[in-house]
Amino acid sequence: MSDNESLSENIEEYLEVIYKVSLEEKKPVTTSNISKNLNIAPGSVTQMLKKLDKRGYVHYSPYKGAVLTEKGLKVASKVTRKHRLLERFLNDILKLKKDKIHSEACQMEHTLSDDAERALCQLLEQPDQCPDEAPIPACDFKFDTCEECLERKHEDVEEIGSRDENLISIISLGENEVGRVSFIRGDYKVIRRLMDMGITIGAMVSVIKLAPFKGPVEVSVRGSKLALGRDIAKNVFVELIDCESKDEDGALAHG
Amino acid sequence: MAKSGFKKEKGTDFDGSFSSSKDDFTIALSGNAKVGKSVIFNQLSGSNQIVGNWPGKTVEKAQGKLYFQGQKIHVIDLPGIYSFSTFSMEEIVSREYIAHEKPDVVINVLDASVLERNLFFTLQLMEMEVPLVVCINQVDIARQKGIIIDEKKLEKALGVPVVSTVAVRGEGLRKLIEKAVKAADNPKKIPEIIKYGGEVEKRIQNLSEMIKSKKTSLNYSNRWMAIKILENDPEIIKNIKNESPEIISYANQLAYEIEKIHQEPSFAVMASERYTLANLIASGAQVQTKIDIPFSERLDKILTHPVLGYFTSALVIIGLLLWTFTIGDFLEGILSNAFSFFQPVDPQFSGAITAILWNGAFGGIVAGVTLIIPFVIPFYLMLSYIENSGLLTRVAFMMDSFMHKIGLHGKALIPLILGYGCNVPAIDSTRILETRRERLLAAFAITFAPCAARTILILGLVAIFVNIWWALALYVLDLIIIFIMGRIALKATPGESTGLIMEMHTLKLPSFSVILKQTWARTKSLIYLVFPIYIVGSALIQAFYAMGVLEPVSNFMAPLTVGWLGLPVFAGVLLIVGAVRKEFILLTLVSFVGTDLSLALNPTQFIVLAIVGMLYLPCFSTIAILIKEFGWKAASVITGANFTTALVVGGLFAKILPYFL
Ligand SMILES: Nc1nc2c(ncn2[C@@H]2O[C@H](COP(=O)(O)OP(=O)(O)OP(=O)(O)O)[C@@H](O)[C@H]2O)c(=O)[nH]1
Numbered sequence A: 001m002s003d004n005e006s007l008s009e010n011i012e013e014y015l016e017v018i019y020k021v022s023l024e025e026k027k028p029v030t031t032s033n034i035s036k037n038l039n040i041a042p043g044s045v046t047q048m049l050k051k052l053d054k055r056g057y058v059h060y061s062p063y064k065g066a067v068l069t070e071k072g073l074k075v076a077s078k079v080t081r082k083h084r085l086l087e088r089f090l091n092d093i094l095k096l097k098k099d100k101i102h103s104e105a106c107q108m109e110h111t112l113s114d115d116a117e118r119a120l121c122q123l124l125e126q127p128d129q130c131p132d133e134a135p136i137p138a139c140d141f142k143f144d145t146c147e148e149c150l151e152r153k154h155e156d157v158e159e160i161g162s163r164d165e166n167l168i169s170i171i172s173l174g175e176n177e178v179g180r181v182s183f184i185r186g187d188y189k190v191i192r193r194l195m196d197m198g199i200t201i202g203a204m205v206s207v208i209k210l211a212p213f214k215g216p217v218e219v220s221v222r223g224s225k226l227a228l229g230r231d232i233a234k235n236v237f238v239e240l241i242d243c244e245s246k247d248e249d250g251a252l253a254h255g
Numbered sequence B: 001m002a003k004s005g006f007k008k009e010k011g012t013d014f015d016g017s018f019s020s021s022k023d024d025f026t027i028a029l030s031g032n033a034k035v036g037k038s039v040i041f042n043q044l045s046g047s048n049q050i051v052g053n054w055p056g057k058t059v060e061k062a063q064g065k066l067y068f069q070g071q072k073i074h075v076i077d078l079p080g081i082y083s084f085s086t087f088s089m090e091e092i093v094s095r096e097y098i099a100h101e102k103p104d105v106v107i108n109v110l111d112a113s114v115l116e117r118n119l120f121f122t123l124q125l126m127e128m129e130v131p132l133v134v135c136i137n138q139v140d141i142a143r144q145k146g147i148i149i150d151e152k153k154l155e156k157a158l159g160v161p162v163v164s165t166v167a168v169r170g171e172g173l174r175k176l177i178e179k180a181v182k183a184a185d186n187p188k189k190i191p192e193i194i195k196y197g198g199e200v201e202k203r204i205q206n207l208s209e210m211i212k213s214k215k216t217s218l219n220y221s222n223r224w225m226a227i228k229i230l231e232n233d234p235e236i237i238k239n240i241k242n243e244s245p246e247i248i249s250y251a252n253q254l255a256y257e258i259e260k261i262h263q264e265p266s267f268a269v270m271a272s273e274r275y276t277l278a279n280l281i282a283s284g285a286q287v288q289t290k291i292d293i294p295f296s297e298r299l300d301k302i303l304t305h306p307v308l309g310y311f312t313s314a315l316v317i318i319g320l321l322l323w324t325f326t327i328g329d330f331l332e333g334i335l336s337n338a339f340s341f342f343q344p345v346d347p348q349f350s351g352a353i354t355a356i357l358w359n360g361a362f363g364g365i366v367a368g369v370t371l372i373i374p375f376v377i378p379f380y381l382m383l384s385y386i387e388n389s390g391l392l393t394r395v396a397f398m399m400d401s402f403m404h405k406i407g408l409h410g411k412a413l414i415p416l417i418l419g420y421g422c423n424v425p426a427i428d429s430t431r432i433l434e435t436r437r438e439r440l441l442a443a444f445a446i447t448f449a450p451c452a453a454r455t456i457l458i459l460g461l462v463a464i465f466v467n468i469w470w471a472l473a474l475y476v477l478d479l480i481i482i483f484i485m486g487r488i489a490l491k492a493t494p495g496e497s498t499g500l501i502m503e504m505h506t507l508k509l510p511s512f513s514v515i516l517k518q519t520w521a522r523t524k525s526l527i528y529l530v531f532p533i534y535i536v537g538s539a540l541i542q543a544f545y546a547m548g549v550l551e552p553v554s555n556f557m558a559p560l561t562v563g564w565l566g567l568p569v570f571a572g573v574l575l576i577v578g579a580v581r582k583e584f585i586l587l588t589l590v591s592f593v594g595t596d597l598s599l600a601l602n603p604t605q606f607i608v609l610a611i612v613g614m615l616y617l618p619c620f621s622t623i624a625i626l627i628k629e630f631g632w633k634a635a636s637v638i639t640g641a642n643f644t645t646a647l648v649v650g651g652l653f654a655k656i657l658p659y660f661l
């Protein structure tokens, strides 16, 4: 393994952890937190964070901690997606022992190609969460729905291309934030019902309310208000619109 | 209805001659859920369709008549839908009706404050090429939100007549009916305003040409079928596949091409294009004047607040029960006093058949009046208020995650609450749910819901002869049982549950007359359902009593009633008559021992009898509707589950209670 490869793997591991923690805590991730998660000495973590900052993956300040930039978020959600898809595969298909799954997936995620990622997603029938119920991020290929991905199976991902923007699920939209619907995960029936109610690709959606206890989400779309069950809402992905303060707060600061 | 100037069903015709040359014709009302179709229908036809502010109330189509300028007009109220796909029963009913029965004109009712989304449906109706009149309803609510809609502009954009109305006040309805009659009398071709992008349009045309050449027997227009096939509509595809499968394989190829060009599946392309047009038309025809937040919005914030929302939801659910309970108790007292002059004639002495019939019939009527009026009317009044204000939708929103625990989503709470009144219409309304499995789960839970009859039993046995706290405790017990049985049923019927997709309609102050009409309509249908059973049932009980067949039956059931449940021997008879209607348990008991029941039962027995009576069987009418909706097998499983639960819970209480009382 060349140095370059192991460096990029290392970067991916860092970004993966920052992604996970910042979605949980919704604030900058501290050095000590990362060091605990990766089991690496705080000194080396600080070194690495500075490197990541220089390369534009995170904003790092010694007092607050690290937040992902758009660029960092793109890498982080991709590797997280691969990790969680692999976990599903190891669990559902290969039926590996629960305690082996995570570390196994962590090894495989860095070498899994995009085509294999897509095939895995189709094989597993578009899962939306990993075995321990963490959400699987949407793919970054230029698809609007899973239906489309299935129907264009003769084309490989190179031909399809990947999107430039990062997608987030509407359940992680904050109040008063507006998103443009870019991808809906699910079967024909759900997608069709959503589209009939006005949630089409390209429609502007904002979140009015998120009911507690994993309850439904109330969204506003095309001048009407809809309640969407959490299981449906989490599979509607948007591109954030007009978020000026985005860069200072980092790419995952909404909510 | 002098104000709006048309005559209702039974009215005679004044403004035209009877020798009208025209035949009868039919108007169908169609549109999104909760836009006011049923209110318009009621105003036009004078019948009392149930209306309410929660999605998808009218499930089957309702019919009425009106006379206008010498013409007899049939009015059809179709269920509210958002699209003509075929995922729900409502969509199928509406689509079949419009396509096959071909009404002379369809009035498309729109909610003025949600114009864009409503127009999406209008465009689909126009695609079906039916004669159309557009009715912009609830303009009063839209005005409160600062939205003004220009009828003329909309008319021009759509190319069909447009009328603004406030249905609850009858405003604009006369004009609506005039335009509808005109549209029916000289039908114009519906303009094809929706043209899809060139590549899509070309393929629609190719496909419809092919369908034309194959001459299918389906009763839809070729263009419409082509669109539906490209949209991947399962129903149409299935039908066409049976006749000429080559159409479908050609369509698949076309759909793939569209996808390639647009990088979107063809159904998504079409939905997007329709919405783009709807958006264009809507923004051209409406102006947003002020943007201050109306009171309803602020109230909405409280109702769906993460903490207060649960508080208000609990208040609504429990308040509804308590209201029924206390008001019912109060009214019942007054009414029973008023009827106290009635003394049953002892059949053993008078012996005559007339005495039996008199006792039965009159007893049945008294029972009906003293039970239905105090409990059912106040309940329906309050329920109607909650529904029409839109509160119930908020409760459904807050309770969604809770309902998921019993395999249902928030919308299922609505039939469940309706079950507090009577299980029969509640089970009927489970049709708003998406799959059979969910309807079955909901119906099962409903058979345990504390309906008016159960309330009467709890009140009459426990509240009066034990104390009010035990009565309330039984209510709580019932809710717990619903939850536990719901969990068990969920485990027994594995499957995917559908997620919630529900429109949150604007909160509003309900119209008083709508509430009264709705309460009356519901009470009326309950009376038709219940009174005959009361009267015949009471007479039969009297007759059996006179013939002396009750004693052997009681003795036969003694091991269960006396041995396991610790009740007196005659309880066997009570449980048999109670299968007809649960109130008969109380009525028969009174006819056995007189009004002071405490002479015959001790507190434990009162509670056990109430529990068993409450749970042991759904009443006959409920079983009948279960069979009708779900078949024999499901109905017997549900009934068996009820029976087992009653025996287990009743037996446990019979053993435990003596230590507490
Ligand atoms: N303020 C106001 N309220 C209205 C108007 N028209 C209808 N409503 C209310 O809107 C609610 C829904 O009316 P319905 O007639 O039940 O609606 P629907 O279209 O039949 O609904 P579904 O049968 O479920 O599709 C009721 O509470 C009515 O009182 C109106 O013009 N103004």
Ligand SMILES: [Mg+2]
Pocket: B037, B038, B039, B050, B051, B057, B058, B077, B078, B079, B080
């Ligand atoms: Mg209706």
Ligand SMILES: [Zn+2]
Pocket: A013, A016, A083, A105, A106, A107, A109
């Ligand atoms: Zn990893």
Ligand SMILES: [Zn+2]
Pocket: A084, A087, A130, A131, A132, A133, A134
């Ligand atoms: Zn995981």
